[in-house]
Each structure stands twice: as structure tokens, then as C-alpha cells.
Amino acid sequence: MAANHYYFPEEVVEHIFHYLTSHKDRNPVSLVCKSWYNIDRFSRDKVFVGNCYAITPERVISRFPRLKSLTLINRTCPPHWGDSLRPWITTLISSGVNLEELRLKRMVVSDNCLRLLSQSFPNFKSLVLVSCQRFSTDGIAAIASNCRFLRELNLQENQVDDARGQWLSCFPDDCTTLVSLNFACLRGQVNFGALVRLVARCPNLTSLRVNSLVPLHVLQRILLQAPQLVDLGVGSFSTNPVSETYYKLENAIQKCTSIRSLSGFFRLVDPCCLRAIYPVCQSLTSLNLSCSPISSTKLCELIHYCRKLECLWIQDVIGDKGLGIVASTCTELQELRVFQCTTECSGVTEEGLVAVSAGCPKLKSLLYTCRQMTNAALITVAKNCPNLVCFILNTANPKLTDGITTQPLDEGFGAIVQSCKGLKQLRLSGLLTDQVFLYIGMYAEQLKTLTIHFAGESDDGMLYVLNGCKKLKKLDIKNSPFGNVALLANVRKYETMQFLCMFSCQVTLGACKALARKMPRLNVEIISPDGNNDRIEEMYLYPSLVGPRRDAPNFVQTL
Numbered sequence: 001m002a003a004n005h006y007y008f009p010e011e012v013v014e015h016i017f018h019y020l021t022s023h024k025d026r027n028p029v030s031l032v033c034k035s036w037y038n039i040d041r042f043s044r045d046k047v048f049v050g051n052c053y054a055i056t057p058e059r060v061i062s063r064f065p066r067l068k069s070l071t072l073i074n075r076t077c078p079p080h081w082g083d084s085l086r087p088w089i090t091t092l093i094s095s096g097v098n099l100e101e102l103r104l105k106r107m108v109v110s111d112n113c114l115r116l117l118s119q120s121f122p123n124f125k126s127l128v129l130v131s132c133q134r135f136s137t138d139g140i141a142a143i144a145s146n147c148r149f150l151r152e153l154n155l156q157e158n159q160v161d162d163a164r165g166q167w168l169s170c171f172p173d174d175c176t177t178l179v180s181l182n183f184a185c186l187r188g189q190v191n192f193g194a195l196v197r198l199v200a201r202c203p204n205l206t207s208l209r210v211n212s213l214v215p216l217h218v219l220q221r222i223l224l225q226a227p228q229l230v231d232l233g234v235g236s237f238s239t240n241p242v243s244e245t246y247y248k249l250e251n252a253i254q255k256c257t258s259i260r261s262l263s264g265f266f267r268l269v270d271p272c273c274l275r276a277i278y279p280v281c282q283s284l285t286s287l288n289l290s291c292s293p294i295s296s297t298k299l300c301e302l303i304h305y306c307r308k309l310e311c312l313w314i315q316d317v318i319g320d321k322g323l324g325i326v327a328s329t330c331t332e333l334q335e336l337r338v339f340q341c342t343t344e345c346s347g348v349t350e351e352g353l354v355a356v357s358a359g360c361p362k363l364k365s366l367l368y369t370c371r372q373m374t375n376a377a378l379i380t381v382a383k384n385c386p387n388l389v390c391f392i393l394n395t396a397n398p399k400l401t402d403g404i405t406t407q408p409l410d411e412g413f414g415a416i417v418q419s420c421k422g423l424k425q426l427r428l429s430g431l432l433t434d435q436v437f438l439y440i441g442m443y444a445e446q447l448k449t450l451t452i453h454f455a456g457e458s459d460d461g462m463l464y465v466l467n468g469c470k471k472l473k474k475l476d477i478k479n480s481p482f483g484n485v486a487l488l489a490n491v492r493k494y495e496t497m498q499f500l501c502m503f504s505c506q507v508t509l510g511a512c513k514a515l516a517r518k519m520p521r522l523n524v525e526i527i528s529p530d531g532n533n534d535r536i537e538e539m540y541l542y543p544s545l546v547g548p549r550r551d552a553p554n555f556v557q558t559l
Contacts, residue, residue: 023048042066049073051498052107053523054544057091069101069126075499075540084108084551086116093120101126101152108132114139118146125177126152133159137188141167148172152180162188169194173201180207184233184263187211192218200225206258209233212265216273217245223252232256233288234264237273250276263288263313274302281305288313293341300325311335316347316369323352327359336360337367340394350377350403357384365390372403373430378412382419391416392427398454398479400430408432414439417447427451437461441468449474462486466493478503484511491519499542508534515541516559523548524559 017026017039026040046069047060053075061067072088085107092099099121109132118124124147129135137160143153144167168191175198183190192214199205199222206229208222214235223229259280274294281287284306289299290313299314300322306312309330316338318326326333336356338348349372357363363385373395381388402409409430417423417440424446428436432455440447441464448471456462462482465472467490475497483506494500509526516524523544527537548558 017043045069046101047071051075051542052088053549054498054542054546056546057088059546061091061095061097065095065097067097068099069103070099071103072105072107074104074106075501084110084113086110086113087551089113089116089120098123100124101128103128103130104132105130106132109135109139111135111139111142115142118142123149125149126154128152128154128156129158130154130156131158136160137162137167137186140183141170144168144170144175145172148175149177150175151177153178154180154182155185156182158185160186162186166191166194168198171198176201176203178202179204180231181205182207182209182233184209184211184265187213189213196221196225202226203228205229207231207261209263210235212236216249220245220249220252223249223256227255228258229256230258231261231286232259232263234262236265246273246276250279253277254279256280257283260284261286261288261311263291265291274298277302278305282307284309286311290315290337290339293317296322303329306330307332309333313337313339315339315341317341318348320348320352320355323348324355324359327355331359332362333360334362335365336363337365338369339367340369340396347371350374353377354380357381361385362387364388367392367394369394371396373400373409373412374402374404375407375409375412375415376404378409379415382412382415386419387422388416388420389422390425391420391423392425392451393429394427395429398429398431408436410436410439414443417444418442422446425449427453428455429453431455433457434461434464437464441465444469446471448472449476451476452480453478454480456480456482459483459486459489463489466490473498475499476501477505480505483507487511488515488518491515494519494522494541495543497543499540501538501540503538507536507539509536510534512536512539513559525552526557526559527555528557 023046026044029036029040041064044064045067047064047067048071049055049060050073052072085104093116100123102117109129114135127143143150178198190211190213195210195214196218199208205226208226208229208231210219210233212235216237219234253276260283262277262280262284281302282305285308287306287309293315294317296317296319299318303326307329310332312326312330312333312335314337340347348370350370353368353370354377357380361384364387366385366388370393373393400409401407410433413428413432413436417426423444426440426444426447426449428451434457437456440450447469450465450469450472459482462477463486465475466486482502487507488511512524512526516522521543522541524539524541526539552558
């Protein structure tokens with residue numbers, strides 16, 4: 001058949017591209033031909049940069065000159081490795097793009113940079129900062145003052161200087177556009193009156209998460225002004241359960257029939273006060289109590305009312321019996337995260353994990369922090385929850401063995417990767433040999449992110465992973481016996497990965513230099529070795545389109 005029978009007019013292709021909203025879909029489609037490449041270039045307004053080191057802002061804007069939404073992700077370790085936001089902001093300004101949304105993760109953000117951002121893009125609508133640092137509430141105040149059409153201000157787990165608490169007063173009186181406001185990570189005081197007035201004049205506000213210093217009487221006033229809230233993060237939840245404040249709060253919460261997601265700081269809560277939120281529990285699909293070491297008894301009473309939960313974050317103070325109640329109540333659960341409590345507690349074991357896997361077969365994401373585990377329990381999880389996409393097991397003891405047989409946990413994790421065909425993220429904990437990496441290389445066909453700490457016996461373990469996991473993008477290794485042989489055996493693999501990070505392994509400076517010479521399209525960055533030996537402290541490598549980056553800190557050497 002003639003080739004022109006397959007021709008699509010550009011108008012048709014442009015219409016098709018309109019429905020491709022994900023960068024994961026657009027990336028391969030744009031490679032079909034030059035025409036499609038150009039259509040994607042001028043029609044893509046949302047750009048995702050998964051490794052901000054691998055490309056320059058000039059190159060991104062040259063590729064997508066009409067971008068409106070930009071997401072930048074920085075690496076995970078070590079702290080203070082980079083990367084500054086300022087070059088991106090100055091390039092965006094000079095290029096004349098109409099930026100409306102900016103999402104940053106683990107970036108270095110200054111107040112001057114936020115001020116420049118707020119003054120340079122008149123249609124700016126959304127700022128999301130996750131685990132960023134070096135900025136204060138002065139920078140946030142500039143965003144509030146100058147972004148007249150702001151719809152979203154979301155601050156998550158950032159290191160913020162809260163010296164000034166008047167930033168909420170900087171929102172102009174005619175600001176009515178907010179849909180989402182999250183300042184739960186801020187430690188400083190805020191102007192309660194300004195907060196209530198802001199909420200009152202934003203009728204479309206559906207997501208609000210306040211910090212731990214917002215008291216219950218202020219929360220009650222907020223809820224009266226915003227009964228339409230769908231996502232609520234509460235502040236201090238401490239009051240006398242027979243007080244007028246408590247009864248007013250209870251009445252206000254009963255009117256908030258749209259709430260589906262609840263989170264907050266219940267550290268000092270009187271357990272009896274939890275009754276105030278019972279009316280909304282029956283409609284909740286998400287409950288985040290990761291910052292709330294509530295007693296196991298009261299926590300179980302609360303969860304008993306949450307029968308529609310799909311996402312639950314809790315602390316291990318709940319214990320194995322509490323997880324049994326979760327399993328019998330939250331049968332629709334798709335994501336469970338069990339964190340370690342900051343205070344001493346008994347923690348959870350394999351019993352709780354088995355109970356959850358039996359009662360919640362729809363689980364797709366599981367983070368479990370435990371003090372004891374067995375291969376049999378992990379095998380049961382693999383059998384009960386074959387749809388797991390993410391499995392993260394955390395233990396305080398990196399050499400944790402099977403609690404019954406004292407054997408390594410190889411067979412348990414082997415069952416996970418063999419049964420869970422769609423597994424994309426895996427973090428290993430406990431005593432593990434090279435055998436588990438053989439299983440991973442053989443069966444984890446969809447795995448994209450693998451974190452290895454204190455595991456393995458020899459270079460063979462790392463080689464099993466690199467040679468077997470065809471879709472691997474991120475490999476983070478710490479305190480493991482992998483060295484030069486594993487690093488240099490399959491160097492072509494690194495061109496298809498987002499990054500490889502090796503910390504306190506057996507890699508030497510000479511091997512890193514050899515890799516850099518052999519693979520010039522890789523950036524190989526290391527923490528300089530000490531003067532006593534050739535072994536490096538940490539290495540970070542990633543493919544790059546632009547060569548060595550310009551902002552590497554002094555302690556980082558680019559080979």
C-alpha cells in the first residue's frame with residue numbers, strides 16, 4: 001500500500017495531540033516524525049523535567065516555547081548538592097513565556113527568586129513547593145501580594161524560615177480565586193483573622209491545610225465560612241471536650257458534608273475530642289495521621305468509622321491488633337503507609353502486614369515500617385496483593401533476618417517481584433544476599449525505581465539488576481558491597497536511566513574516571529575522595545544533553 005495512504009492532515013494530528021495530556025504519552029509520539037515533533041513542540045504547554053541537572057532551561061524553552069506549566073525535580077541525596085531555581089526563572093523571563101504554573105521538588109529557592117517570579121508573570125496561578133529550602137515567608141508574601149489570579153499555593157515538607165507571620169495579610173482584598181491553600185509545614189504563627197477573611201472571600205476553595213498553630217476556635221470559624229471543603233488539614237486539635245469551643249466545632253464539621261480527605265496535627269489531642277470528626281469519617285477516602293501519635297485504642301475507634309478509605313497514613317503506634325481492625329474495616333484500601341512513631345512504642349511486625357494483605361486485596365502502594373518480618377509474611381503479601389505497584393519496607397535494623405528461621409529475607413522479596421507483575425517501585429530492607437537481586441533481575445520487568453541499603457554480597461547482585469531490569473530509571477544504593485566491576489560492566493544501561501547514586505560502596509575514583517571517558521554523554525559527579533585512598537564517598541551519574549552543569553557546589557567534582 002502506498003505510504004501516502006497513512007498520511008494524516010496536520011489539523012487532525014493537532015486535534016489528537018490535544019487529548020495527549022501526559023508527558024509520558026507525548027514523548028514517544030513526538031518521535032514518530034518531524035511533523036509530529038513540531039506539532040508537539042508548539043502545542044505542549046505542560047513540561048515535566050524529571051532531572052533538572054540533565055538539561056538547561058534554555059534548551060527546555062527552545063524545545064517548548066509555549067510552555068505555561070513547568071515541573072522541576074531535583075535529586076534526593078545528599079543535601080545541598082544543588083540545584084538553584086534562579087537560572088530557570090531568569091531564562092523564563094527573558095524568553096517571554098507566559099508561565100502560569102510552577103511545581104518544584106527538592107530545589108533551592110530564595111526569597112528574591114520568589115519575588116522575581118511574582119513580579120514577572122502576570123497570569124501566574126499555581127505554586128507547589130515540595131521539600132524545598134532556603135526561602136522564608138517573605139518570599140511567600142511576595143507571591144500572595146503580586147499574583148492576582150493565584151489558584152493554588154501548596155507548601156509541603158519544606159524547610160522554611162518563619163520569622164514573619166503576616167504573609168496571609170498580603171493577599172489583596174479582591175483575591176477570590178484560591179482553590180487550594182496548604183501551609184501545614186510552616187512552624188510560625190499566622191494571622192488568624194487574615195486567614196478567616198481569606199477563606200471567606202474564596203468560594204471555590206476546596207483544599208485547605210493549616211499548620212499546627214491554628215487553634216480549634218479558628219478552625220471552627222473557617223469551617224463555617226467554607227462548608228464546601230473537600231480536603232481539610234487541621235491544626236492544633238486540643239481543647240476541653242465539654243467546652244463551648246468543642247460543641248461549636250462539632251456543629252461546624254457536621255455541615256461540611258463534602259470532606260473526603262482529612263489530615264492534621266493531633267499530637268496534643270484529648271482523645272475524646274476525636275468524636276468531633278466522626279460525622280465526616282464515613283465519607284472519607286483519604287486519612288493522614290502520620291503526624292499524630294494517637295493512642296492505639298482511640299485510633300482504632302476512629303478508623304472504625306472510615307469504611308470508604310482508599311488511602312491511609314498512620315504511625316506504628318497502632319500495633320498489629322490495630323492493623324487487624326484496619327484490615328477488617330478498610331476493605332477498599334489502595335494505599336497504606338505505616339511510619340515509625342517518634343516516641344517509644346511497640347511497633348508493628350509481620351502479623352499486622354499479613355492481616356492487612358488479607359483484608360485489603362486492592363492494595364497498590366504499601367510502605368511498612370516494622371521491627372520484625374518473616375519470609376512467610378512477605379510471600380503471603382505477594383499472594384494476597386498481586387496488584388502492588390509500590391512496596392517499601394523499612395526496618396531500624398539493616399541486618400534484620402527472618403524472625404522465625406533467622407534466614408535472609410531473599411525468598412520473601414523474591415515472591416513479591418515474581419507475583420506483583422506491575423511493580424514499579426521497590427525499597428529493600430533487612431539482611432539480603434545476591435539471590436534477591438537475581439530474583440529482581442529475572443522477574444521485575446516493570447520496575448523503574450529501586451532503593452538498596454545495606455544489602456548484597458558482591459558485584460553480582462548489582463549486575464543482576466542492571467542486566468535484567470529493562471525499564472529501570474532510578475537506582476539508589478547505600479552502604480552496599482558493590483564496586484568497580486558492577487559499575488563498569490554494563491555502562492550502556494546508564495544512558496536509558498534517569499540516575500544512579502552510590503553512597504559508601506566500593507567504587508574508586510579511577511573507575512569513575514574510566515566511566516566518564518567511555519561515556520561522554522554521562523555526567524559523573526563525585527564527592528572528592530580523601531587523601532588516604534582512592535575510594536570515593538559518593539557518586540552520582542546521569543545522562544545529560546548539555547554536559548557538566550554550571551552550579552555544582554565546591555565539594556562536588558565533575559569528571
